[in-house]
Amino acid sequence: xxxxxxxxxxxxxxxxxxxxxxxxxxxxxxxxxxxxxxxxxxxxxxxxxxxxxxxxxxxxxxxxxxxxxxxxxxxxxxxxxxxxxxxxxxxxxxxxxxxxxxxxxxxxxxxxxxxxxxxxxxxxxxxxxxxxxxxxxxxxxxxxxxxxxxxxxxxxxxxxxxxxxxxxxxxxxxxxxxxxxxxxxxxxxxxxxxxxxxxxxxxxxxxxxxxxxxxxxxxxxxxxxxxxxxxxxxxxxxxxxxxxxxxxxxxxxxxxxxxxxxxxxxxxxxxxxxxxxxxxxxxxxxxxxxxxxxxxxxxxxxxxxxxxxxxxxxxxxxxxxxxxxxxxxxxxxxxxxxxxxxxxxxxxxxxxxxxxxxxxxxxxxx
Amino acid sequence: xxxxxxxxxxxxxxxxxxxxxxxxxxxxxxxxxxxxxxxxxxxxxxxxxxxxxxxxxxxxxxxxxxxxxxxxxxxxxxxxxxxxxxxxxxxxxxxxxxxxxxxxxxxxxxxxxxxxxxxxxxxxxxxxxxxxxxxxxxxxxxxxxxxxxxxxxxxxxxxxxxxxxxxxxxxxxxxxxxxxxxxxxxxxxxxxxxxxxxxxxxxxxxxxxxxxxxxxxxxxxxxxxxxxxxxxxxxxxxxxxxxxxxxxxxxxxxxxxxxxxxxxxxxxxxxxxxxxxxxxxxxxxxxxxxxxxxxxxxxxxxxxxxxxxxxxxxxxxxxxxxxxxxxxxxxxxxxxxxxxxxxxxxxxxxxxxxxxxxxxxxxxxx
Numbered sequence: 001x002x003x004x005x006x007x008x009x010x011x012x013x014x015x016x017x018x019x020x021x022x023x024x025x026x027x028x029x030x031x032x033x034x035x036x037x038x039x040x041x042x043x044x045x046x047x048x049x050x051x052x053x054x055x056x057x058x059x060x061x062x063x064x065x066x067x068x069x070x071x072x073x074x075x076x077x078x079x080x081x082x083x084x085x086x087x088x089x090x091x092x093x094x095x096x097x098x099x100x101x102x103x104x105x106x107x108x109x110x111x112x113x114x115x116x117x118x119x120x121x122x123x124x125x126x127x128x129x130x131x132x133x134x135x136x137x138x139x140x141x142x143x144x145x146x147x148x149x150x151x152x153x154x155x156x157x158x159x160x161x162x163x164x165x166x167x168x169x170x171x172x173x174x175x176x177x178x179x180x181x182x183x184x185x186x187x188x189x190x191x192x193x194x195x196x197x198x199x200x201x202x203x204x205x206x207x208x209x210x211x212x213x214x215x216x217x218x219x220x221x222x223x224x225x226x227x228x229x230x231x232x233x234x235x236x237x238x239x240x241x242x243x244x245x246x247x248x249x250x251x252x253x254x255x256x257x258x259x260x261x262x263x264x265x266x267x268x269x270x271x272x273x274x275x276x277x278x279x280x281x282x283x284x285x286x287x288x289x290x291x292x293x294x295x296x297x298x299x300x301x302x303x304x305x306x307x308x309x310x311x312x313x314x315x316x317x318x319x320x321x322x323x324x325x326x327x328x329x330x331x332x333x334x335x336x337x338x339x340x341x342x343x344x345x346x347x348x349x350x351x352x353x354x355x356x357x358x359x360x361x362x363x364x365x366x
Numbered sequence: 367x368x369x370x371x372x373x374x375x376x377x378x379x380x381x382x383x384x385x386x387x388x389x390x391x392x393x394x395x396x397x398x399x400x401x402x403x404x405x406x407x408x409x410x411x412x413x414x415x416x417x418x419x420x421x422x423x424x425x426x427x428x429x430x431x432x433x434x435x436x437x438x439x440x441x442x443x444x445x446x447x448x449x450x451x452x453x454x455x456x457x458x459x460x461x462x463x464x465x466x467x468x469x470x471x472x473x474x475x476x477x478x479x480x481x482x483x484x485x486x487x488x489x490x491x492x493x494x495x496x497x498x499x500x501x502x503x504x505x506x507x508x509x510x511x512x513x514x515x516x517x518x519x520x521x522x523x524x525x526x527x528x529x530x531x532x533x534x535x536x537x538x539x540x541x542x543x544x545x546x547x548x549x550x551x552x553x554x555x556x557x558x559x560x561x562x563x564x565x566x567x568x569x570x571x572x573x574x575x576x577x578x579x580x581x582x583x584x585x586x587x588x589x590x591x592x593x594x595x596x597x598x599x600x601x602x603x604x605x606x607x608x609x610x611x612x613x614x615x616x617x618x619x620x621x622x623x624x625x626x627x628x629x630x631x632x633x634x635x636x637x638x639x640x641x642x643x644x645x646x647x648x649x650x651x652x653x654x655x656x657x658x659x660x661x662x663x664x665x666x667x668x669x670x671x672x673x674x675x676x677x678x679x680x681x682x683x684x685x686x687x688x689x690x691x692x693x694x695x696x697x698x699x700x701x702x703x704x705x706x707x708x709x710x711x712x713x714x715x716x717x718x719x720x721x722x723x724x725x726x727x728x729x730x731x732x
Binding site: 010012013014015016017018019020021043045106107108109110119122123125133183184185186187188189190193195266267295296297298334335336337338340341 | 499550552559
């Protein structure tokens with residue numbers, strides 16, 4: 001098959017091995033589509049990329065204030081963490097802040113997202129439990145929210161629980177959608193997870209970045225202040241959002257406060273970029289949001305594509321490039337150390353704003 | 367995106383999560399295309415699905431006879447095994463039959479294809495070496511072949527070694543292609559690996575099955591006798607071809623001699639079905655070959671698709687179905703045991719023989 005404009009291709013000795021269809025949307029906080037790839041409106045299960053929106057619903061219960069959660073706790077609410085000791089310890093500390101126990105969590109244990117952690121677990125025959133879930137922070141947050149609004153803690157994870165009703169409204173509002181236009185499935189961690197057009201995910205992240213961009217103001221509306229708190233918590237504690245060696249952590253460290261990035265399972269990704277000369281050059285009215293979905297759910301390819309898109313958009317310095325190179329160009333090396341092939345990006349970002357920037361973006365960077 | 371006729375779809379709560387493009391070809395030993403899906407001529411790196419062809423090149427050096435390899439050894443030459451103790455022990459025994467050592471192997475160790483084996487390795491801090499390579503049988507076979515033809519053993523893995531020259535000719539002949547129409551890359555195990563149109567892989571397997579179908583004859587041409595030996599070795603020792611819990615082993619056990627099946631990395635698969643009333647009803651002149659490639663390399667989806675195609679072709683009994691059910695309908699269960707979605711097969715097999723069988727094949731089985 002001839003790779004089309006929407007594909008990433010892996011090769012072996014120059015022969016096409018696999019190809020992966022890519023969808024992406026680049027928007028500003030008003031939702032204007034600036035660049036697109038594949039189907040930017042693809043109905044997409046955001047999975048854990050929706051966590052900052054779920055965290056906003058928790059912040060708006062005032063449970064975070066009431067139980068004294070700090071910014072690292074907020075970062076953990078937005079996390080798909082690697083179940084490192086620091087993540088598990090923080091989960092336990094958050095549980096004790098709300099006088100809850102591990103048994104109150106409605107998520108289950110699973111192998112760590114970190115191979116290093118997994119190997120250590122296997123060596124000591126450790127069977128991971130609920131506090132080890134990569135979504136543990138979100139779950140404790142939901143418990144805190146349920147308690148703050150005076151709802152039962154038992155069924156906080158069920159779609160008809162008042163806390164999840166708040167999440168549904170919040171997600172729809174951040175996406176500028178009617179609630180009935182957001183669809184819901186059940187996530188791997190057992191909480192409801194939303195699906196909406198991919199460009200709305202980018203819009204949501206642009207709003208997170210835009211709220212933080214207003215940090216000179218002290219009179220922010222409450223929602224914007226909460227969005228700004230989430231943005232800052234993530235950039236301040238990138239190690240809480242994922243873990244050592246993981247992409248989200250490396251990305252946010254490399255960009256040093258300029259953006260947040262979050263993975264969703266089955267290969268969705270969202271980025272919110274603070275307003276800058278670069279975002280305005282790209283046609284944004286301030287902050288920028290980027291969302292990506294690999295049609296087949298391949299996460300290794302996702303990381304490569306996200307990094308390539310940042311480079312195409314011209315918002316990657318040489319220093320940033322070097323920090324993300326291993327994700328951008330994943331090694332195709334065999335068991336004897338011989339390079340057998342690589343990953344290439346024949347796709348084209350389509351500029352959606354007439355006359356703006358499209359010409360330098362259509363061609364691959366190399 | 368609307369799933370097209372060539373796709374497999376996974377969902378979460380009825381919402382499309384991922385989709386995977388499928389290519390498949392169903393042919394007879396003469397190469398007549400009976401059914402197709404996606405692009406049946408997709409240039410495809412066969413990877414380990416080419417091992418029976420590589421084994422034929424080894425058998426034709428007479429190294430197998432000379433060094434006293436038995437049928438289980440031949441099965442291991444065709445294997446992507448799980449590095450279970452029996453696989454490693456047999457590799458060592460084969461090495462001693464040719465008076466070679468592990469250091470003569472030009473493959474390297476890697477994590478086992480079996481999670482059970484991996485966990486055991488991690489527990490005892492075991493670092494896998496060349497004899498643990500899932501391709502170890504093929505490598506010892508290449509060493510035996512190199513020795514049998516009087517070529518050096520040192521560089522048996524290099525494309526210009528006489529043994530690899532024989533492999534190149536053999537592969538092209540089995541595919542009924544000119545040598546220059548087969549392309550070559552370097553495999554994960556460090557041997558050359560061929561690429562050719564997908565339907566040629568099906569043809570190759572139809573030939574393997576057709577040769578065994580002639581077992582009443584005692585005057586088989588040498589090549590057919592060697593092909594028949596490979597077929598029988600694989601069906602007699604399915605546990606040598608993969609391992610406990612692996613698809614190839616389960617498939618060949620379930621079909622009990624009626625077919626061989628072999629995985630290739632990055633999601634190619636090939637099956638050779640012995641001639642029967644069923645294969646003739648499908649339009650084959652005797653034996654049948656089936657080849658499948660998932661465009662994005664997803665192996666879990668590959669197993670589901672191969673099983674679905676066998677069912678669509680009407681060559682699966684209720685007993686066989688039950689043995690392969692876990693591969694056919696992979697569970698989508700979350701960390702709390704809740705079913706979150708499933709895999710569906712909206713694709714259509716296109717009948718390529720006018721008037722034959724197509725009508726019952728175009729619709730999904732459920």
